[in-house]
Amino acid sequence: MKNFLALLAALGLGVLIILSLQNNTLFNEYGEDVTGRDSEEYGDREYGEENPASGPANIVTSIVADFRSFDTLGEITVLFVSSLGVALLLGGTKQKRLDLGFHPNFMLRIGSKALFGIILMTGVYVTIHGHLTPGGGFPGGAMIASSMLLLYLADDTFRAKIKGFKILESVAGSLYVLIGIAGLFFADYFLENFLNNGVVGDLLSAGIIPLIYVLIGLKVGSEISGVIDNFLTEEVV
Amino acid sequence: MLQFAAIILLMLGLYGLLTQRNVIKIIISLNILEIGLNLFIISVGYFEGGLAPIFTSETPANPNFVDPLPQALVLTAIVIGVGTTALGLALARKIYQKYGTLNLDEMGEN
Amino acid sequence: MSAILLIAVPLLAAFISILVKKVSPYLLLLVSLFALVYPFFMDMSDVIIGGFDSPIGINLVVNKFALTSLIAVNGLFFLVVAVNIAQYKKLSSILLVALAGLNGLLLTGDLFNLFVFIEISGIAAYLITTTNKKPLQTFNYLVAGTVGSSLYLLGLIILYNMSGTLNMADMATFVEGNGMYTLFPFLLMFIGLGVEAKLLPFNSWVKGILGHSNNLSGAMIASVYATAIALVFGKLLAGVFQIxxxxxxxxxxxxxxxxxxxxxxxxxxxxxxxxxxxxxxxxxxxxxxxxxxxxxxxxxxxxxxxxxxxxxxxxxxxxxxxxxxxxxxxxxxxxxxxxxxxxxxxxxxxxxxxxxxxxxxxxxxxxxxxxxxxxxxxxxxxxxxxxxxxxxxxxxxxxxxxxxxxxxxxxxxxxxxxxxxxxxxxxxxxxxxxxxxxxxxxxxxxxxxxxxxxxxxxxxxxx
Amino acid sequence: MLDNIEVLQVLEIVIAVFMVVLAFLAINSKSLIKAVMFLSALSMLSVIGFVVMQAPDVAVTEAVIGSGLVTSLFVFTLLATKKVGVK
Incomplete structure (x- = not known):
């Protein structure tokens, strides 16, 4: 009976979504052109243009870190508060490494350490090129955290220096807000880009956006590393 | 085609949430719901023949980009999803510590 | 003076507070007092963020309603914190984030930004309820809240697909002309917010949370959060969807x-x-x-x-x-x-x-x-x-x-x-x-x- | 010879079907670790879906975060609650 009701609810949701979409073009040819939407103006520049309104060659980046940067500030706050929560729930004074049930052999240890550097570099690269190519602070930061994860897997007694993560996390987050407040003073608005946008497509372009993305990368990286560390420990009974 | 899959994933996620009695399974259902939602949001911005919204040296004049806004929204949604999943899993461990089981029916309290 | 400081200052304080654990409770008191006093000196004009006019950028809507809500919610928040902080020093950073989230809920003029703030204040609320020491009930709250916000996002995206905008004022104009088509997406958003607002039949989490509440979580959820969510409902029902x-x-x-x-x-x-x-x-x-x-x-x-x-x-x-x-x-x-x-x-x-x-x-x-x-x-x-x-x-x-x-x-x-x-x-x-x-x-x-x-x-x- | 658009359409259908099947398996599988693996595979397929729909940024993020980190968090939780038979 309960399953039947659940099925009914799920079916109802699906049918209603489809019904509510019928009066527009989604089901004929996916969505429509961006014409008529607010997002028309987001891509309003050309490759090689000098100092446009928003600098990144990657339009998604220009939305994430420029037009709607405030959303992104909120987003890293979500990650921040959930990493605090994980630490609150799983952290404690008496902690030991979680027993993973296997001991890494020689190959795993050496291989992981070799991979650690490569993944870390990839993460940094993805972060720095976020305004030009797909990627940016979030996947870059997550890659940095994955490289930390490898260290944990390579050595079953490894514990990272949580304090270092905390400092990084705090400084990166504060700097993001401070850059926003700087915009209030150097330009007119919170989080406004107060540097020259440069040439679309250059590495050193897009004003404060690469800076913001690096901060996001560091913050996401340190937060997720902290979360992983908390998940890989348990209280001493 | 993918938007139908997205809607079915949404439905499956909701169904799982309503029927599953295991804490981990509930979080899995939540993740399925979120993947469906993310695919759905992207499909709202996509149209056939659209280009990925990145300027390169080969971008033609007057490029026909897909809608970049939903993509930015999904980036936000994915990160928020990780946050809630991590928190849910941490709570799952606390629940296990307290009740010795992950099954809601075996906890004797509700 | 710009209303943005009501959100930026608590956030900045939250990021700093994890480094200076010892003084973070005082930081929290100071910032929540600031948030209570600041609305009285605020300019009554909309605030643009990032230098792009809405709907391209995100804006904050500052009007008499927002001011009234801010004074009430921040006032209650300050009192709750002042009374309880000595007992719950560990939660200082989380409460600072909660303050930023609540102010954001009441100020923002963008529907997706509202979703972000729902998540921020929501996660902070789950963590506040962990002080009840009832992980199962908190888990139920988390699942209900997450499903609610997902439904809100789903409804919002369907509306975006129709109207092409996320801005509240523009959405209000669109809804006025297309009342009938917006019925179902609005219902989804209503359900999504209804979970947080304790509406039937989406309130199964309430008993587990408030029925085991302590000094902090009881006052926080039943007084501060309830007021804030009700006022957000008001903002949407009176300002965007005149159903x-x-x-x-x-x-x-x-x-x-x-x-x-x-x-x-x-x-x-x-x-x-x-x-x-x-x-x-x-x-x-x-x-x-x-x-x-x-x-x-x-x-x-x-x-x-x-x-x-x-x-x-x-x-x-x-x-x-x-x-x-x-x-x-x-x-x-x-x-x-x-x-x-x-x-x-x-x-x-x-x-x-x-x-x-x-x-x-x-x-x-x-x-x-x-x-x-x-x-x-x-x-x-x-x-x-x-x-x-x-x-x-x-x-x-x-x-x-x-x-x-x-x-x-x-x-x-x-x-x-x-x-x-x-x-x-x-x-x-x-x-x-x-x-x-x-x-x-x-x-x-x-x-x-x-x-x-x-x-x-x-x-x-x-x- | 199939042209690009047709290949894409076929790919879409295949991905869509597999995603639904994987989601169904993830919900109905008895073993928790298998359910997590199905979820991870589902997330990986959704990455291809994002690429097909011209969203490379989302694809990269989902690949790293969704199918990488989230899966590892799930596995660690299962290990901590001793529900997996790894020893």
């Missing part, structure tokens, strides 16, 4: 059932905390009903009066429970005999919710009911002019029965229950109770204040 016709009727009926069911369950319960939590479900229903039928100005003050009363009620009952070890009414018998001052304040808060004359609650309840019968009030519900005032009156009668039952038990003569309240808590409770009476006595002034919220065109919020 009417069948949809309004369906929603109003759901709300009517929420009200009556909440009151009935409160009547049936014998536990003090459960009575209060079911009563807050009913109150949330009334506030949102008032917003739905278009009595926004009084609904705002209804929410605020309820928030103040719930602060006192939950604060006192949680302290009693902590000391006595149970929240069964019979166990708490006579608690007030040795704590007369607290008892009187509690009684004032309960009677104010009930809507007896002399109290703030009376002024708002009476004026809301009168609002239904004003000649220029055009109800957007068929037959709404009569059914809903009657529902509210019936609800008040049931409230009367169980509150009197609760009060007589708590004032019972012979008792050996002795509970010590901290002096600070005592002062705060007494000051709030006095405020309830003062606002009740100066009825005319309150009415003028509320009238100033309504513009000549009858449009209540949008400028």
């Amino acid at each position: 009417e016709g069948t949809l309004a009727l369906i929603i109003a009926l759901v709300l009517g059932i929420t009200i009556l069911a909440g009151e009935a369950m409160a009547y049936a319960s014998t536990k003090a905390r459960e009575i209060l939590l079911y009563s807050s479900i009913a109150q949330a229903g009334i506030v949102i009903l008032l917003f739905t039928v278009g009595l926004g100005a009084w609904a705002t003050f209804f929410a605020i009066a309820n928030g103040v009363s719930k602060f006192i009620l939950f604060g006192v009952v949680n302290r009693l429970t902590e000391e006595v070890g149970s929240d069964e009414m019979d166990q708490l018998k006579g608690s007030f005999v040795n704590n007369k001052l607290i008892g009187v304040s509690f009684t004032v808060a309960a009677l104010s919710i009930l809507g007896l004359p002399l109290f703030f609650g009376f002024v708002v309840k009476m004026n809301s009911l009168i609002g239904f019968f004003e000649p220029d009030f055009v109800s957007n519900l068929p037959g709404g002019n009569f059914i809903f005032p009657i529902i509210i009156l019936v609800a008040s009668v049931i409230e009367g029965v169980y509150f009197v039952k609760l009060l007589t038990k708590l004032w019972y003569k012979d008792s050996d229950v002795k509970v010590n309240f901290t002096p600070l808590f005592k002062y705060v409770v007494v000051v709030l109770a006095v405020a309830l009476i003062v606002f009740g006595l100066f009825q005319g002034e309150v009415e003028e204040l509320v009238a100033s919220l309504i513009n000549p065109g009858g449009v209540f919020i949008w400028n």
